[in-house]
Every structure is written in C-alpha cells, then in structure tokens.
Amino acid sequence: MSVHNLCKLNYPLYCCSPFESKSIFVGGGGGDMGPKTGVPNVVELLELEQNRNEVVANPSLSISLGKTCAWNIDAHRSRSLVAFGYGGECHVYHIKKNLPKKNPENNQAGNRKNSQKTETDPTRVSNNIYQRQAILQTDSKKFQKGVKFSPDGLKLACCGSDGSLSVWDIHNPKTSIWTRSPYKEEVQCIDWSPDGKWIASASRDGMAYLHNAENGNIETELHTLLLLHTGDDRYRFRAIKFIPGDSPDHFGIVSGHEPRRQTKPPLPCVVRGWRINRGDTNLKLATPIMKYEIMQKISSLAVSDCGQYIGIGCHNGDVQCLSSRKLNLIQRREAVHDQTVTACCFLPTLPERTPAMFSVSYDNTVRLIPIIGDSSITTTHIILIIFLLICLILCFF
Numbered sequence: 001m002s003v004h005n006l007c008k009l010n011y012p013l014y015c016c017s018p019f020e021s022k023s024i025f026v027g028g029g030g031g032d033m034g035p036k037t038g039v040p041n042v043v044e045l046l047e048l049e050q051n052r053n054e055v056v057a058n059p060s061l062s063i064s065l066g067k068t069c070a071w072n073i074d075a076h077r078s079r080s081l082v083a084f085g086y087g088g089e090c091h092v093y094h095i096k097k098n099l100p101k102k103n104p105e106n107n108q109a110g111n112r113k114n115s116q117k118t119e120t121d122p123t124r125v126s127n128n129i130y131q132r133q134a135i136l137q138t139d140s141k142k143f144q145k146g147v148k149f150s151p152d153g154l155k156l157a158c159c160g161s162d163g164s165l166s167v168w169d170i171h172n173p174k175t176s177i178w179t180r181s182p183y184k185e186e187v188q189c190i191d192w193s194p195d196g197k198w199i200a201s202a203s204r205d206g207m208a209y210l211h212n213a214e215n216g217n218i219e220t221e222l223h224t225l226l227l228l229h230t231g232d233d234r235y236r237f238r239a240i241k242f243i244p245g246d247s248p249d250h251f252g253i254v255s256g257h258e259p260r261r262q263t264k265p266p267l268p269c270v271v272r273g274w275r276i277n278r279g280d281t282n283l284k285l286a287t288p289i290m291k292y293e294i295m296q297k298i299s300s301l302a303v304s305d306c307g308q309y310i311g312i313g314c315h316n317g318d319v320q321c322l323s324s325r326k327l328n329l330i331q332r333r334e335a336v337h338d339q340t341v342t343a344c345c346f347l348p349t350l351p352e353r354t355p356a357m358f359s360v361s362y363d364n365t366v367r368l369i370p371i372i373g374d375s376s377i378t379t380t381h382i383i384l385i386i387f388l389l390i391c392l393i394l395c396f397f
Helices: 031-037 108-120 222-230 379-395
Strands: 004-008 013-018 023-028 042-051 054-064 070-076 081-086 089-097 128-137 144-149 155-160 165-169 178-180 187-192 198-203 208-212 218-221 235-247 250-259 269-276 286-294 298-303 309-314 319-323 329-333 341-346 356-361 365-370
Touching: 004 042, 004 054, 013 356, 013 365, 023 070, 023 356, 054 128, 054 365, 070 144, 081 144, 089 144, 089 155, 128 165, 144 187, 155 187, 165 198, 187 235, 198 235, 208 222, 218 222, 222 235, 222 286, 235 269, 235 298, 250 298, 269 298, 309 341, 309 356, 319 356, 319 365
Parallel strands: 013 070, 013 341, 298 341
Antiparallel strands: 004 365, 013 023, 023 042, 042 054, 070 081, 081 089, 089 128, 144 155, 155 165, 165 178, 187 198, 198 208, 208 218, 235 250, 250 269, 269 286, 298 309, 309 319, 319 329, 341 356, 356 365
C-alpha cells in the first residue's frame, strides 16, 4: 500500500495526536510572525474520508491561537479532551459533537434563525464544538515542551523549556499537584505509564528519569542505568515512550538516542527497548535489552495504542516502523516529507483495519502510512524461483 497524502494545510505542522477512530488533531502555525506573514496559528481536528482509492483528511474543527502556535499536543479519546502547549501555558479543551436539533414546529423562520447562528458561531466547524476547560501556567520561560494525559484523563503532566516537570488536576487549574525541576536544560519529552504510577522524562542535557507520578520524586535514573549496562557515554536521550502491554501493569519502555557530538564517520542514532524490573531494591527498575540503529537523525518517536508498533520520524523526511517485540524493521518509507518529520502518531487500533501511522512536517503536509511489512522476496529470489521452474519443466521433456 502506498503513502496517502491526506492534505496540505496553509501552515507548518509541529505536533499531532490521534483522537477518535478516524480523526487526528494537528497543530502548528507561523508563531509570533504569523499575523504579519499571514500564516495562521491553529489547532485543527482532521477527519479521514475515503475518496475512491485514496484517503483524504478534511478539517472538522479549528481553534485559532492568535500570536502563538502549538508545539506539542495530546488527546484523551474517552473523555473527549485535547491539551496543547501555548507559550508558557497548557490549554485544555473539551470536544463534543454538535448535532442539529430537530424543530418540532418545523417553523421556517426558526430554521433560518438556527442556520444563521450556526454560520456565525466561531466555535463550530462541521459537527464539532469545543469548550475551554482549563489554562495551566506550566513554564516560566514561556515555552512548554510537552504534555501527556494520565490514563484516566483526570490529570496532565507537562514539561518545559525551564527544565521543570509538573502534574495538574484539570478541574483545579490554579495550582499544580506537584512541580519539580530536575533538569538544567529544557525537557524534550514526557510520558505517563499505562498503570498511572510512573512518569518518564528526558532532557536535552542527556539525562532521563522515572518519576513517582503521585509526588514527582525520582524513582531511578535511566541515563545511569544505560551507562552501567552499555558502558557507552557517547549518546544522549532524544525521546522516551512507554510501550503498553497486555494489561495496564505490564509495559515496557522505548527510547530514542542521538550522538552527543558530531564525529567522522558519523555515529548512528539508536532506538532502545527496555524491560521493567518492578521492586528492585537497588533502583534498577529498567534494563535496556534491545537495540536498533538508524543512520538518519531521529526527530520524533511514537508508540501504537496496542503496543505492537514503534514509529520513527527522521530529519530527512523518512518514516520507519519497528516491531516493539524485537525492534525489527517492519517498514521503511523514504522521502515521505520534503522536510523534517516534526511528529508522528498511530491511528487507533481496530481489528478490522490495517494498522497505520500519521506523520506531519514543516512542509505543511499530513501523511498516512499503512503498516505493511516489506516483502522478504527480493528480485534475486524471484529469478532463482523462475530458473528452478524452468529446470523442472525441462526435466519432464
């Protein structure tokens, strides 16, 4: 199956998150210069539609962001929530269907009135409406770097360019549940474990931690465990994600790493799979057990909700998909985008359809990549098979 060119928008894209079974949130824009250059800052909900043999995406909801764009985003499907970074704040919105109401009197004047209200309502596009739930002050340097809902959708974990981590109750947005500043440099990513007990984070300074989700205390230092296991200090953490398992308390970790320094010849980037060691009294709560090397520079990392697939976006526009079990390459797609893949995510898993991942880029495009393993039969194999068939035919004559 080929890559589907879902749409090209009028602004560069920085983040994406799956929402319902056939929809995805995307965010981006022109930043501070957007109003002057005519490039909007916006978060949009895109709905997938089948158009003959192609899949396309059409906006069904649009949230205008004024002078600042969204750099990170997360959605919680069961609670119909979306949260994104807006400068040093995290904005949370509730999304719901706005189905047309039946008019029992079938009054034409009333119908015209309702029609006019729909057209002028700025919070409605198609059948979706949004309502702001909370604004959280998450970053003193005015650049929130990441956001993640807790599994139950009641809390948010945020990280910032000031090296801080914080957890918030979305129903009590004035004060965080806890705030910690374990890093000297900006935090590049944050994720919440499927059982809700841990939060993983990684920073530009190369360090990464597992935190107690209730109080923010550091449970273990992943960068130290990696050094003890490999003896290799040439890499720093670029991204980190939990891998869901068969139950909420059964999961793993995947991390992306980039070289600390440029070398000749250049070192490859690395993806590592971790096993969780619960109850280890020496705080060795995770062990790196698998490794996958990639020569392209990793720009984004994603994990499917079923836990079977790991998606990698690259700076050169390539996209790769790995099996989470052994980090085997399932699929590689070259030049999916003309520029850096700024974010990727997976379509929610359904048993009746092919797994697929989204990717977005600075080039304003949104792509959908079906996850189909590349054929293991090469041209050489085909030639050999044909040769053997010819030999068999000649033997009978």
